[in-house]
Amino acid sequence: MELLRGIHNLNAQHRGCVLSIGNFDGIHLGHKAVLSRLVLEAERLQVAATVMIFEPQPAELFSGDNAPARLSRLRDKFVQLAKQGVDRLLCVSFTHKFANISAEDFIEDLLIKKLDVKFLVVGDDFHFGYQRQGDFKLLQAAGQKYGFAVVDTQSLLQQQQRISSSRIRDFLALGELQQAASMLGRKYSITGRVGHGQKLGRTIGVPTANLLLKRRVSPVCGVFVVSILGINGKTYQGVANIGQRPTVQGIRQQLEVHLFDFNADLYGLQLEVVLEKKLRDEVRFDSFTQLKIQIDKDIQLAREWHQLHADKS
Incomplete structure (x- = not known):
């Protein structure tokens, strides 16, 4: 085209x-x-x-x-x-x-x-x-x-x-991903190029790929179970946070995705992050330790979701 x-x-x-x-x-x-x-x-x-x-x-x-x-x-x-x-x-x-x-x-x-x-x-x-x-x-x-x-x-x-x-936008804002997908004819996804972040995730054993959202306002916000495309023709599983990251004083919307069982350089790659299920809203934690505990819970829930739906995807 x-x-x-x-x-x-x-x-x-x-x-x-x-x-x-x-x-x-x-x-x-x-x-x-x-x-x-x-x-x-x-x-x-x-x-x-x-x-x-x-x-x-x-x-x-x-x-x-x-x-x-x-x-x-x-x-x-x-x-x-x-x-x-x-x-x-x-x-x-x-x-x-x-x-x-x-x-x-x-x-x-x-x-x-x-x-x-x-x-x-x-x-x-x-x-x-x-x-x-x-x-x-x-x-x-x-x-x-x-x-x-x-x-x-x-x-x-x-x-x-x-x-x-506008109706799709409303469904996404509510975390109703299935309803949005039924109107889109496909699961909702976000694409972007991996850039350099603060690298705070590495310090707690949860490295993330950071995608800067080049739009004024994102239609979704929160923590999601995701599938990731764009790496060697394979589909990877993971969990993602979309928002301003209030616990670490984030000032701009960003997509941070943690890929399960993956350890390689992703900088510069164009990834597609498919939203599978919303886990929770983005919240501010009083300490980095509390954030780490919640991230571990998010990862466990996301792994369980992927295991449950492995044969259905």
């Missing part, structure tokens, strides 16, 4: 496509229904199946740390979209300048002149352009004028209970 970072990288070869626009946060089953239709239309019209997303997500630009927790980073979206058969991902830099483009210019300059859209799928509540003046009706009128079909995602998702990123 081709990744285009910015509108300025569009050229003549990118004209003529079927297009869907949105955050696609999490790439859940609802998104997959849209993408399936998109790919079918692309094959029918013999053009590229293209997805347009924004970085940062609009709410993150306008609301900052008060924006909803993000389910997936750009890299995660790229991986999942590629699995769905999308040909091209256009990542638009969402700035205040871009947000101030008029709805009419968005349609004429981007959708028509630069992309020559043949088929468009957007959310029925999709708004765009200066002060969000563009809406689905305006796109329908443009489709009639320029000759492309416009459909909304609601027409593609004939479901009793609509799947949404």
Whole structure:
């Protein structure tokens, strides 16, 4: 799948496509229904199946740390979209300048002149352009004028209970991993590159791989049973803490994962940490000794969980 970072990288070869626009946060089953239709239309019209997303997500630009927790980073979206058969991902830099483009210019300059859209799928509540003046009706009128079909995602998702990123986010915040997985179509996971931490875990015999969470707010927090992918094609078992680590005066959100029966250098590796079960919330302990006692309990519970589910995974 081709990744285009910015509108300025569009050229003549990118004209003529079927297009869907949105955050696609999490790439859940609802998104997959849209993408399936998109790919079918692309094959029918013999053009590229293209997805347009924004970085940062609009709410993150306008609301900052008060924006909803993000389910997936750009890299995660790229991986999942590629699995769905999308040909091209256009990542638009969402700035205040871009947000101030008029709805009419968005349609004429981007959708028509630069992309020559043949088929468009957007959310029925999709708004765009200066002060969000563009809406689905305006796109329908443009489709009639320029000759492309416009459909909304609601027409593609004939479901009793609509799947949404916000509902998945709520389930994750409550530690309801199974409900979140049922909407995602897969277990929720976090990916990231292993960096250097404080190395405090080594002092108590519990070395951890530290993944810096490159997002404003994490949708999950606490201690989890996890499976770890990305090491020599194998799946490893472990336990992870996601949060600010209050006992050691942590100041930023971080994912610390302890791999069972593993002793090798992981620095620089891109890992995927799959959340299997939430054990408890993150709490502050009065001493490092108390923290060590609780970590030992967490490890024992996580090992027992993995042993119990070894034949079911």
